[in-house]
Each structure stands twice: as structure tokens, then as C-alpha cells.
Amino acid sequence: MTHPDADLVARAVAGNQDALAEVLRRVQDPVYRLALRMTGRPVDAEDAAQEILIRVMTRLASFRGEAALVTWAYRIAVNHLVNLRRHRPQEQLTFDSYRQDLLDGLSAPTYTGPDSDLLAEEIRLLCTQALLRCLDRPGRATYVLGEVLGLSGQEAAWVLEISPSAYRKRLERARSQVRAALRGRCGLLDATAPCRCGKRVNYAIGKGRIGPDVPMLATHPTRGTAQAATDLSHLRNVGELLRAHPAYAAPESRTNAILALIRSGRYQALLPDNSRESS
Structure with missing residues (x-):
């Protein structure tokens, strides 16, 4: 059975700006809270959540409705967080x-x-x-x-x-x-x-x-x-x-910047060529 979130995601993939904003609004706090519990510190969680949210927003076309949108975002987040390379000593x-x-x-x-x-x-x-x-x-x-x-x-x-x-x-x-x-x-x-x-x-x-x-x-x-x-x-x-x-709450400045980049098509500017995920 396809999840009800599939309609929202389909509209976002089709370029509906309101749908894009709503997708980001639904996932931003859950993803940030997961990142904070995994990394331990807001400064690390903000960086990780930013990269995760960009991946979520740019992979919406692969959403098949087999799980809720937030649950689907968690899968992307966990894959990133488990393999995250630390750039700050802890x-x-x-x-x-x-x-x-x-x-x-x-x-x-x-x-x-x-x-x-x-x-x-x-x-x-x-x-x-x-x-x-x-x-x-x-x-x-x-x-x-x-x-x-x-x-x-x-x-x-x-x-x-x-x-x-x-x-x-x-x-x-x-x-x-x-x-x-x-x-x-x-x-x-x-x-x-x-x-x-x-x-x-x-x-x-x-x-x-x-x-x-x-x-x-x-x-x-x-x-x-x-x-x-x-x-x-x-x-x-x-x-x-x-x-x-x-x-x-996820930092509004980060999520607003992500939404602006997604809308402009320049989201690759926030994704480093050498991903922070280990192989």
C-alpha cells in the first residue's frame, strides 16, 4: 500500500514550491533530532543534518511510499550518520x-x-x-x-x-x-x-x-x-x-538556505565532492 505522503512528494518532485517547502518542514526537525542524538553536539548535528536534508530533498524522486516520509528520511539519515567522518575532535x-x-x-x-x-x-x-x-x-x-x-x-x-x-x-x-x-x-x-x-x-x-x-x-x-x-x-x-x-528545533537559517538552494537548483554547492561518508 502506498503511503499518503506519496501525493505530497509527487507534487514536490513535479516542482510545486509549496509542496517542496512542506516536505522540508515535515522532515527538518526529526532529522535534526536524530543527528543531535547521534553526534552529541548541536554544531555537529547542524552540519550533518544539512547534508542529510539536501540528500533527502534531492532524492525525492526515489520515494516509493513504502514508508512514511519521515521514516524514509530516517533511512537516509542513519546511513549518513553511521558512516560520518568527524571533522572536529571529540x-x-x-x-x-x-x-x-x-x-x-x-x-x-x-x-x-x-x-x-x-x-x-x-x-x-x-x-x-x-x-x-x-x-x-x-x-x-x-x-x-x-x-x-x-x-x-x-x-x-x-x-x-x-x-x-x-x-x-x-x-x-x-x-x-x-x-x-x-x-x-x-x-x-x-x-x-x-x-x-x-x-x-x-x-x-x-x-x-x-x-x-x-x-x-x-x-x-x-x-x-x-x-x-x-x-x-x-x-x-x-x-x-x-x-x-x-x-x-532545527536551525531555521540552515533549512531556509537549503530550501533556497533546492529551488534555485544550486544545491550541489552544499554537497562536497569528497563525501563525508566513508566507503
Whole structure:
């Protein structure tokens, strides 16, 4: 059965400007949020999402309606993100180093400066982003699609281009790794665990992970209903903690530039000759 999005895509492929704009509007935030969860930082997510959105918009003629438009865009996005070559250095993370860092961060004195609640929220958001980066990229994509973005098993398997049974095995392995990493550490999940976001602010500032003036995620522009509406005092599992992020909005300047380029036919200017995807 052809998905209802097929009519919109057909009009966009035929050159209808309103349809082109609507396609971009529908996919821009989902693609950006996936990129942010995969890369960990807005600056990297913006670059990746820009390239992904150009690929989505220039491959619309290949859309066959076998999945929803956003799900189809996720397949293009995951293929790009799993093979992405980093152009900015980033701290290498393992589950062992992550667990040790949660304890090391408690040795710093408690932060007593301004915006303490905001900075504690920044710690929570950065900490869960770092946890995702401990997974290898295929495992991270699997976990984000199924546990964070809430795709069905059938949809996620289609995006990843693996069988549903292989997807279930990969997801359970990732879930097990993530649960083990926070076991006995995170005070949001276990009242007896030692780690508290507010206790880690000075440590994170000292490590250069956050700046007290410009929190990277806690003040990020959002659109729609915030995922962070979950009552953090009643979290039931790690999945809820990982889902409890704001509804991050893709940068309008980037998406407006993409739409202008698509309309002008000059989109190749944003696609480097040497793709950032590895072979």
C-alpha cells in the first residue's frame, strides 16, 4: 500500500514550491533530532543534518511510499550518520570510562553560582548524550530509533535495513549496555545512587564541558511539545531518562538556505565532492 505522503512528494518532485517547502518542514526537525542524538553536539548535528536534508530533498524522486516520509528520511539519515567522518575532535567514550567519570565528578565542590538549576539541567542533558556515545554507531542508531524516537520494530528494522529479528537482538544488547552503565550511579533512577546533576556542575566547568554563560542544550531552541515533560522525580527506567529531552528545533537559517538552494537548483554547492561518508 502506498503511503499518503506519496501525493505530497509527487507534487514536490513535479516542482510545486509549496509542496517542496512542506516536505522540508515535515522532515527538518526529526532529522535534526536524530543527528543531535547521534553526534552529541548541536554544531555537529547542524552540519550533518544539512547534508542529510539536501540528500533527502534531492532524492525525492526515489520515494516509493513504502514508508512514511519521515521514516524514509530516517533511512537516509542513519546511513549518513553511521558512516560520518568527524571533522572536529571529540572525547572518546567507553562505558567503563563513563561510569568512572560519574564518580570522579562528585569530588568537586558543589556549585553555588547563578543559574544553578539551569546548569544542573545542562548536566543531565549532556550526561545522557554522552551515554549514547558509548554505544557503537550501529548500536546507537538502533537505540535512538527504537528507545528514544519510538519507532516500531518493523519501522526501525526497515530504516536500518536489517531483519526485525536482527533489530530486536541489537536493541536488547544496546538496552542492556545502557542500563548497566547507569546501575548504581544515577540518582534520578535510584535514590540510593551517589550521582546528582547539581553536584557535577563545577567538575564539568573545570573540564570545559559546559560554560556557565551559554548552556548548549538547556537553552537550545525548541519546537512543539517538549519531550522533557516527563516528571523526572518518577522516572521508571533508563529509556524514559533518555527520552526526557526538549523537542529540539532545527536551525531555521540552515533549512531556509537549503530550501533556497533546492529551488534555485544550486544545491550541489552544499554537497562536497569528497563525501563525508566513508566507503
